Amino acid sequence: MSAWNVVFWKEVRENLRDKRAIVSTFVYGTLLGPVLFAGLIGLLISVMLERSEKPLELPVIGADHAPNLIAFLRSQGVEIEPAPADPEGAIKRRDADVILRIPAEYAEQWRAGKAATLELIVDRSLQKAEQSISRTERYIQAYAGQTTAQRLLIRGISPEVIQPILVADVDQSTPQSRSGMLLAMLPYLLILTVFAGGSYLAIDATAGERERQSLEPLLINPVSRGQIMFGKLAATFAFAAASLALSLVAFAIITPFLPVEKIGMIINFGVKQCLLLFLAIVPLGLIGAGLLTSVSAFAKSFREAQTYVTLLIMLPAIPSMIMALNPLKPADWMYAAPLLSHQLLIEQTVRGEPAVFWQFAASISVTLLIGSIVAFVASRLYHREQLAISA
Amino acid sequence: MIELSDLRKSFGAVKAVDGVSFVARDGEITGLLGPNGAGKTTTLRMLYTLMQPETGFIKVDGVEITENANAVRRSMGVLPDARGIYKRLTARENIEYFGRLHGLDEATLKSRCDALIAALGIADIEHRKTEGFSNGQRVKTAIARALIHDPKNVLLDEPTNGLDVMATRALRQFMLKLRAEGRCVLFSSHIMQEVAALCDRIVVIAKGRVVAQGTADELREQTGESNLEDAFVKVIGSEEGLSL
Numbered sequence: 001m002s003a004w005n006v007v008f009w010k011e012v013r014e015n016l017r018d019k020r021a022i023v024s025t026f027v028y029g030t031l032l033g034p035v036l037f038a039g040l041i042g043l044l045i046s047v048m049l050e051r052s053e054k055p056l057e058l059p060v061i062g063a064d065h066a067p068n069l070i071a072f073l074r075s076q077g078v079e080i081e082p083a084p085a086d087p088e089g090a091i092k093r094r095d096a097d098v099i100l101r102i103p104a105e106y107a108e109q110w111r112a113g114k115a116a117t118l119e120l121i122v123d124r125s126l127q128k129a130e131q132s133i134s135r136t137e138r139y140i141q142a143y144a145g146q147t148t149a150q151r152l153l154i155r156g157i158s159p160e161v162i163q164p165i166l167v168a169d170v171d172q173s174t175p176q177s178r179s180g181m182l183l184a185m186l187p188y189l190l191i192l193t194v195f196a197g198g199s200y201l202a203i204d205a206t207a208g209e210r211e212r213q214s215l216e217p218l219l220i221n222p223v224s225r226g227q228i229m230f231g232k233l234a235a236t237f238a239f240a241a242a243s244l245a246l247s248l249v250a251f252a253i254i255t256p257f258l259p260v261e262k263i264g265m266i267i268n269f270g271v272k273q274c275l276l277l278f279l280a281i282v283p284l285g286l287i288g289a290g291l292l293t294s295v296s297a298f299a300k301s302f303r304e305a306q307t308y309v310t311l312l313i314m315l316p317a318i319p320s321m322i323m324a325l326n327p328l329k330p331a332d333w334m335y336a337a338p339l340l341s342h343q344l345l346i347e348q349t350v351r352g353e354p355a356v357f358w359q360f361a362a363s364i365s366v367t368l369l370i371g372s373i374v375a376f377v378a379s380r381l382y383h384r385e386q387l388a389i390s391a
Numbered sequence: 392m393i394e395l396s397d398l399r400k401s402f403g404a405v406k407a408v409d410g411v412s413f414v415a416r417d418g419e420i421t422g423l424l425g426p427n428g429a430g431k432t433t434t435l436r437m438l439y440t441l442m443q444p445e446t447g448f449i450k451v452d453g454v455e456i457t458e459n460a461n462a463v464r465r466s467m468g469v470l471p472d473a474r475g476i477y478k479r480l481t482a483r484e485n486i487e488y489f490g491r492l493h494g495l496d497e498a499t500l501k502s503r504c505d506a507l508i509a510a511l512g513i514a515d516i517e518h519r520k521t522e523g524f525s526n527g528q529r530v531k532t533a534i535a536r537a538l539i540h541d542p543k544n545v546l547l548d549e550p551t552n553g554l555d556v557m558a559t560r561a562l563r564q565f566m567l568k569l570r571a572e573g574r575c576v577l578f579s580s581h582i583m584q585e586v587a588a589l590c591d592r593i594v595v596i597a598k599g600r601v602v603a604q605g606t607a608d609e610l611r612e613q614t615g616e617s618n619l620e621d622a623f624v625k626v627i628g629s630e631e632g633l634s635l
Binding site: 213215221 | 436439440441442443460461462464465467469470471472473474475476477478479480484488489491492493494520533536537
């Protein structure tokens with residue numbers, strides 16, 4: 001057995017016996033993503049469903065002044081409620097999202113054919129009320145439109161006269177692509193797994209060994225430091241890959257239970273997608289393992305290494321955040337950029353788009369190349385004289 | 392056999408080792424005596440290839456260490472200053488790990504392991520995880536691990552540090568056994584009695600320099616003191632950092 005292999009198996013065996021490593025890699029690392037994802041998606045869906053399905057409750061002042069309007073609103077499913085005694089106060093106290101006031105002169109203005117005035121008592125600064133306000137406005141506009149059409153027809157004019165342009169949406173999104181929007185955070189959660197999965201082992205195997213004074217005896221063995229580093233890096237990579245695989249399985253199990261079809265979406269997370277995603281993401285494990293090992297070799301203490309690693313794990317979030325705030329149009333070069341290419345490949349895969357060979361090949365080969373460079377840097381750091389000397 | 396010649400190593404402005412030369416012969420125990428901070432550990436670290444000396448050379452069995460560091464490492468068994476063992480592995484697994492890194496085949500590994508475990512008297516704990524081991528048990532495991540490849544030269548950095556009387560006695564017996572097997576044993580200590588009782592040759596180090604070396608008789612003769620401990624104190628110039 002070659003030396004790096006000996007180191008690899010020792011690290012694997014030792015860490016499999018460590019409860020904290022197991023929890024960090026296979027419980028925390030694996031389940032955090034899917035559970036967070038399911039929670040967020042579930043919340044999002046329930047909010048969307050609740051908002052659109054719940055009948056609008058509308059307190060009305062002076063309902064007697066406009067019986068036709070009230071009847072129209074009721075026919076649209078609006079629940080007309082008696083207004084509270086102090087409507088302005090009720091809005092301020094957030095007891096109601098919107099209150100409709102029908103002034104006494106409404107009926108008079110209506111009959112005279114003048115623009116009849118209605119008042120909506122609202123607080124525009126409240127996000128939560130936005131939906132109710134716009135729904136109320138839509139219903140009232142619809143009533144006004146209906147009335148306009150009737151009045152024009154009576155005068156023998158086609159209602160189309162006042163509607164010179166009609167805009168029709170030709171929506172090209174499919175249920176799959178719409179779920180892609182909802183799945184915007186998925187890439188980060190998966191990429192995070194591959195960084196976080198090996199982080200405990202990486203810190204333990206270098207900074208931890210030095211702190212526990214076992215690195216010095218290890219380095220006296222007739223084995224090159226490059227081999228020792230590579231064994232540890234391979235173990236870090238293996239744990240990261242295992243964490244990713246388990247995380248994908250957890251996603252595949254959880255997603256069928258998410259009620260995404262209720263909002264007309266489909267998430268593809270079958271066996272094929274799992275394999276494609278694993279193939280696409282796992283090369284990042286090499287960059288992750290190389291960076292984690294470098295940082296552990298560079299840090300002067302276990303704690304210092306932990307601090308760096310916490311920051312390091314934030315790194316893959318950057319492209320995800322850019323893509324979420326300012327979605328870039330996929331361009332060919334992006335498939336040769338690590339993290340960015342992963343973002344795109346993950347989104348495309350869960351959207352159910354067919355895998356394009358060159359895109360996967362470009363992402364994987366560039367990622368492995370950069371991973372090798374990072375691993376080389378880690379090996380250089382392992383050759384420093386200070387490495388073994390514990391402070 | 393180990394030869395060191397004019398070794399120097401400084402950390403910033405501090406000259407940790409400032410021209411150390413001595414020879415440790417096969418079949419002898421050579422003691423490196425000096426107060427804490429005299430440069431013993433740095434000297435040994437250069438010897439076991441962890442640090443690069445700024446000047447001078449080191450030869451182990453005639454091979455210069457810069458020429459073939461791995462060959463030198465194979466011929467040396469080292470108990471370094473840092474003697475951490477893996478607490479989630481058993482004593483035997485700790486020993487086997489280093490044996491495999493030395494490239495021993497499984498049959499040799501097993502027989503060497505059995506022999507060392509018997510010789511060091513740790514058969515009762517060989518299958519226990521080392522977490523919770525006493526200092527003595529840890530040092531014995533670390534020594535077995537260091538000697539798994541049957542090295543010709545044995546380096547022990549303050550081996551009895553932190554051990555109780557029983558463990559210290561057992562370790563001293565073990566060192567005598569290594570000498571009887573014809574090995575070159577080099578150990579460092581700041582304990583005068585230990586060095587006086589065990590060593591064939593003594594190298595006294597202070598402030599990074601060798602201030603005296605020779606057999607016990609030679610040291611007494613050089614200093615004109617009949618008591619070896621008085622001789623040590625005289626060449627070092629102070630009792631500070633030494634123990635009886």
